[in-house]
Amino acid sequence: MIRINSNITFRMTGFRKVLMFFSAMFFVLVAYRFAVGLSITNLSDAWPWGLWTVIDVKLGIALAAGGFTTAGIYYVLGIKKIESVVKPALLTAWLGYCMVALGLLVDLGRWYGFWHPIVSWGHHSVMFELYMCVLLYTVVLTAEFAPIFFDGIGFKRTAKFFVRLTGFLVIAGIVLSTMHQSSLGSMYVLMAGRLDRLWWTMALPILYFSSAVAVGPAVVTCESALSGKAYKHEWDNEAMPFLAKWSGYVLSFYFVARIVDLIVRDQFTRLFTTFDAQTFMCLLELIIGSVLPLLFFWSYNVSGKFMDKRMAVRNAIFIILGVVLNRTNVVITGMWKSAGTSYFPSLQEILITVGLTSFGILIYLFIAENFGVFTPHGHGAEDEDVSVRSGVGAGGVPTT
Amino acid sequence: MSKAILVDVTKCYGCGACTVACKLWNGKKYDDAKKPTVGENAQLADINWTVVSKHRVADASGKTVWRFAKKQCLHCKEPACASSCLVGALRKTEGGPVVYYPDLCVGCRYCMIACPFGIPKYEWDKSFPEVSKCQMCSGRLAKNEAPACVSVCPNSAMKFGDSEQILKDARAAIASDKRYVKHIYGEKEAGGTAWMYISDQPFDKLGFKATVKNRPLPEYTWKIINKIPAALVVWSGILTGVYMITKRRDAVKSSKNSEGKGGKP
Numbered sequence: 107m108i109r110i111n112s113n114i115t116f117r118m119t120g121f122r123k124v125l126m127f128f129s130a131m132f133f134v135l136v137a138y139r140f141a142v143g144l145s146i147t148n149l150s151d152a153w154p155w156g157l158w159t160v161i162d163v164k165l166g167i168a169l170a171a172g173g174f175t176t177a178g179i180y181y182v183l184g185i186k187k188i189e190s191v192v193k194p195a196l197l198t199a200w201l202g203y204c205m206v207a208l209g210l211l212v213d214l215g216r217w218y219g220f221w222h223p224i225v226s227w228g229h230h231s232v233m234f235e236l237y238m239c240v241l242l243y244t245v246v247l248t249a250e251f252a253p254i255f256f257d258g259i260g261f262k263r264t265a266k267f268f269v270r271l272t273g274f275l276v277i278a279g280i281v282l283s284t285m286h287q288s289s290l291g292s293m294y295v296l297m298a299g300r301l302d303r304l305w306w307t308m309a310l311p312i313l314y315f316s317s318a319v320a321v322g323p324a325v326v327t328c329e330s331a332l333s334g335k336a337y338k339h340e341w342d343n344e345a346m347p348f349l350a351k352w353s354g355y356v357l358s359f360y361f362v363a364r365i366v367d368l369i370v371r372d373q374f375t376r377l378f379t380t381f382d383a384q385t386f387m388c389l390l391e392l393i394i395g396s397v398l399p400l401l402f403f404w405s406y407n408v409s410g411k412f413m414d415k416r417m418a419v420r421n422a423i424f425i426i427l428g429v430v431l432n433r434t435n436v437v438i439t440g441m442w443k444s445a446g447t448s449y450f451p452s453l454q455e456i457l458i459t460v461g462l463t464s465f466g467i468l469i470y471l472f473i474a475e476n477f478g479v480f481t482p483h484g485h486g487a488e489d490e491d492v493s494v495r496s497g498v499g500a501g502g503v504p505t506t
Numbered sequence: 507m508s509k510a511i512l513v514d515v516t517k518c519y520g521c522g523a524c525t526v527a528c529k530l531w532n533g534k535k536y537d538d539a540k541k542p543t544v545g546e547n548a549q550l551a552d553i554n555w556t557v558v559s560k561h562r563v564a565d566a567s568g569k570t571v572w573r574f575a576k577k578q579c580l581h582c583k584e585p586a587c588a589s590s591c592l593v594g595a596l597r598k599t600e601g602g603p604v605v606y607y608p609d610l611c612v613g614c615r616y617c618m619i620a621c622p623f624g625i626p627k628y629e630w631d632k633s634f635p636e637v638s639k640c641q642m643c644s645g646r647l648a649k650n651e652a653p654a655c656v657s658v659c660p661n662s663a664m665k666f667g668d669s670e671q672i673l674k675d676a677r678a679a680i681a682s683d684k685r686y687v688k689h690i691y692g693e694k695e696a697g698g699t700a701w702m703y704i705s706d707q708p709f710d711k712l713g714f715k716a717t718v719k720n721r722p723l724p725e726y727t728w729k730i731i732n733k734i735p736a737a738l739v740v741w742s743g744i745l746t747g748v749y750m751i752t753k754r755r756d757a758v759k760s761s762k763n764s765e766g767k768g769g770k771p
Contacts, residue, residue, distance in 0.1 A: 143629075143634065143635055144628075151630075154618040178745075215611075215634070216612050217612075231589060281745065285737075292730045296586055296590055308726070
């Protein structure tokens with residue numbers, strides 16, 4: 107146990123020591139990389155983008171979509187039963203974006219010029235839009251998260267000030283997220299003729315946005331299952347089935363759009379008539395990410411069966427894997443033929459990604475344990491302590 | 507007036523003088539072992555802004571012959587690289603060249619992915635790498651001089667001039683001589699480029715990308731980007747509206763609740 111003061115502590119476990127080890131390695135490797143350049147990677151002229159782009163940027167942003175989706179469901183649509191997940195989702199999103207920013211910085215060849223887009227606008231560039239939205243949204247998320255932080259350190263009045271901004275922040279957050287989640291897809295519209303037509307389509311922005319809206323709550327679901335185990339809070343039988351349904355419906359839209367798009371562009375039959383790495387990966391992506399979770403979802407939905415924890419978590423995992431496969435396919439599999447050579451990340455690339463993720467998890471654990479992120483819900487061992495500090499934004503939901 | 511260059515592949519003997527001129531003019535190093543500028547393994551690279559690649563092909567009578575293709579940035583009329591750059595570090599100039607401003611570049615490498623010809627290269631072994639590609643000797647062009655590579659060609663395989671005139675010459679050449687394939691590479695590719703090629707061999711056999719679309723690539727993304735301002739306004743409006751309704755509904759509910767409670771005791 108590391109004790110900073112009477113309120114702020116950090117419990118040490120074996121797992122956390124491993125995370126700390128990887129985090130330390132991350133900072134050492136990044137310092138080295140900043141000094142010597144990108145020669146420690148396996149990136150090349152044929153593969154200017156690789157592992158970091160897939161995981162640290164594309165997946166990082168997609169998987170942090172839980173922030174704006176849950177905030178939108180709770181504040182804009184007014185679905186109060188998902189209250190218990192809003193704060194943890196905001197925390198994950200905020201951390202996710204901070205990690206994305208850090209990951210992006212590591213990936214930039216001339217990283218010290220990271221602020222250039224603010225003064226020199228390439229307004230024809232999707233990348234510019236992405237940069238601006240991610241920058242602004244990180245600010246918005248910080249402000250959305252501020253009440254939890256200030257309340258945690260005892261600045262009640264500052265916390266209240268930020269609470270008053272909630273409506274504006276939530277709407278700004280959704281608009282900014284809509285723009286940059288979709289532009290992650292639009293980015294690859296420019297690769298017409300290079301990106302395999304199984305993935306290249308003018309509908310990329312719509313597909314990226316809708317899959318992000320489906321995967322956001324799925325990540326929140328998995329996170330809740332994991333944190334429930336760690337912090338012994340109960341599975342929320344109101345919020346979680348709602349999120350499972352939300353993801354199910356949005357994923358249905360995504361899947362129909364994806365298939366119609368493939369049919370319209372004469373690519374659908376190719377999936378079953380030719381067999382190569384591209385069609386295999388595409389089928390894998392569609393089956394794991396859409397067909398299986400939709401099969402489970404609709405069988406539960408039609409028969410009116412209650413979506414229990416097992417079902418919700420299983421479906422969430424499928425949806426997340428589907429998005430992981432989809433983004434990997436766009437950046438790697440779909441570009442394979444036009445690149446002409448192969449690519450596999452170097453050990454340093456992998457360690458930096460692992461280290462960045464470890465660092466993110468550590469900060470998550472630290473904040474979750476010290477800033478009353480989980481609204482009291484059931485009677486866990488640590489709930490007493492948490493309930494005292496909670497109650498920002500809206501009151502806790504008494505369940506038992 | 508926009509400038510252009512016509513390369514006649516049939517006139518190139520593969521001497522590589524152009525690659526030497528390029529290195530001298532632009533101060534680029536040699537690395538013949540790893541990054542040769544002439545021959546079958548010649549590849550554009552950070553230090554190779556232009557190369558002459560050697561290809562074994564069959565001529566009209568079926569005999570195996572060599573053909574040489576000079577490669578460099580084609581300087582698109584509507585460059586995908588420039589449209590992709592988030593800081594405007596790549597710009598199309600009026601005279602034709604697509605020029606790189608390293609001081610602005612942040613090194614995201616989107617241009618390298620965006621270019622349909624795979625032209626921009628990167629200084630992977632440097633601490634603070636720059637994107638590296640042919641600048642079409644923009645300084646020489648400003649003085650109405652041909653690029654260094656063009657000016658040294660001993661066999662006049664390249665012709666420098668105003669883009670309209672160059673295109674006319676290219677059309678006349680392939681119409682007057684049956685040996686040429688009826689295709690001017692660069693006339694339509696990616697919406698047209700400043701460098702154009704004529705040849706007696708199909709271009710894909712000379713290492714030119716055949717999959718490049720004729721539509722300028724920036725058009726694709728611009729069709730999406732130009733809808734953003736309107737989408738932004740409408741989407742914010744809808745969200746604000748729904749938020750207001752939700753808030754009002756909650757307020758009504760809570761006031762009813764408190765009235766109910768007030769009446770009880």
